[in-house]
Amino acid sequence: MSGIKKYEDELYKNMVKIICEEGLNVEIQRIQRDKNKILGSTVASWFLKYRCDKADLVHATSQVVAPVVFIRRPKRFIVTVHDLTPMLYPSTIRDSSTRLQWILTPKALKKVDKIIAISNFTKREVVRLLGINEKVITVVYQGVDHNLYKPMNKEKCKEYFGLNPEEKHILYVASNDEHKRVDLAKAIFEEIRKCRDDVKLIKAGYSERLEGEGIISMGWIREEDMPKLYNSADVYLHTSEYEGFGLPVLEAMACGVPVVVSNRASLPEIVGNAGVLIDLDENCVQEFAENILRILDKNIKIDRKALERSMMFSWEKTARETLKVYESLRNHNGG
Numbered sequence: 001m002s003g004i005k006k007y008e009d010e011l012y013k014n015m016v017k018i019i020c021e022e023g024l025n026v027e028i029q030r031i032q033r034d035k036n037k038i039l040g041s042t043v044a045s046w047f048l049k050y051r052c053d054k055a056d057l058v059h060a061t062s063q064v065v066a067p068v069v070f071i072r073r074p075k076r077f078i079v080t081v082h083d084l085t086p087m088l089y090p091s092t093i094r095d096s097s098t099r100l101q102w103i104l105t106p107k108a109l110k111k112v113d114k115i116i117a118i119s120n121f122t123k124r125e126v127v128r129l130l131g132i133n134e135k136v137i138t139v140v141y142q143g144v145d146h147n148l149y150k151p152m153n154k155e156k157c158k159e160y161f162g163l164n165p166e167e168k169h170i171l172y173v174a175s176n177d178e179h180k181r182v183d184l185a186k187a188i189f190e191e192i193r194k195c196r197d198d199v200k201l202i203k204a205g206y207s208e209r210l211e212g213e214g215i216i217s218m219g220w221i222r223e224e225d226m227p228k229l230y231n232s233a234d235v236y237l238h239t240s241e242y243e244g245f246g247l248p249v250l251e252a253m254a255c256g257v258p259v260v261v262s263n264r265a266s267l268p269e270i271v272g273n274a275g276v277l278i279d280l281d282e283n284c285v286q287e288f289a290e291n292i293l294r295i296l297d298k299n300i301k302i303d304r305k306a307l308e309r310s311m312m313f314s315w316e317k318t319a320r321e322t323l324k325v326y327e328s329l330r331n332h333n334g335g
Helices: 003-022 042-048 063-070 096-109 120-130 154-160 182-193 223-232 247-254 267-271 284-298 304-310 315-332
Strands: 058-060 077-081 114-117 137-139 168-173 199-204 215-219 235-238 259-262 276-278
Touching: 003 315, 042 063, 042 096, 058 063, 063 077, 063 096, 077 096, 077 315, 096 120, 114 120, 114 315, 120 137, 137 315, 154 223, 168 182, 168 223, 168 247, 182 199, 182 284, 199 223, 223 247, 235 247, 235 284, 247 259, 247 267, 247 304, 259 267, 259 284, 267 276, 276 284
Parallel strands: 058 077, 077 114, 114 137, 168 199, 168 235, 199 215, 235 259, 259 276
Antiparallel strands: none
16 A cells, blocks of 8 residues: 555545535546556556546546556546656666656656646645646645544554553654665664663564664554554654655654654645654754654653644545546636
8 A cells, every 4th residue: 555556545435425425417437557567567557558438537646647648638637746756866766667657757747737736845846847837736635534543542552563562662654765764764763772772663664674773674564554553653753855745644643643754845734833843954863863752751642733733634625626626627628
């Protein structure tokens, strides 16, 4: 369950619910890639899977679907841009398929009718890096399922994962990609361990491990277990320097977990004044560590401020605002 996959699932589910409950005169169909690794690859799907079916509007829910516009031109074409990471961090491009996607995607985005950006930061990046007119771009934030991601009994959640309830746990959910700054997370934890050896760092996400004394690498966690994992944490750490949205931060906040994050990219938009934002300067390791230790000393069970802030975001709101974008494009084009 990647962030983009979650976005696609929740967007479709909530749009269908709204359309049915409110009797809207909209028919919606979802097309997904084949599960076959070759036939279902993004590039192959441009030719074999993604189609228009005489639709009035086609919405590509990831930027790398945009090159479909070179193969068949939808009547009206909307693309969601999550981020432009590979343009700035070439190390995230690991195969020829991804390289081809990012050769064609920037060019294709200049040919679409409307772009949905998942944060104001992403909107600014599309304007800055691609030179696209900001009037073409609408910001629609991602959301969180508050029925799933909510405060739970911390001790029971720790026990579920075999963690010692008497110890303190810092949670870090991210890949090991360059822009996530896993090196920084490890340095911060090592600084904390100088003061307290009862603190452990939990690393989860993308099956990528982080080694070191006091580090618990959990790898890939099932979606249904993620709320328990967030609730196992006494503080959530996020050191990314480039982030289209920062969904794990929002999910941690929805679980009432205090968050300490970098002030880069989209993260200030999500956190607001409901968490600790830290500059990634030469003194940041010490500042991260001091703020985390301060939170651990307070022994916060539920961060009410973070929880309240998270209520500003929901997948229903994402779906409603996306439907408004559809409507605006239809009206703009005369029906």
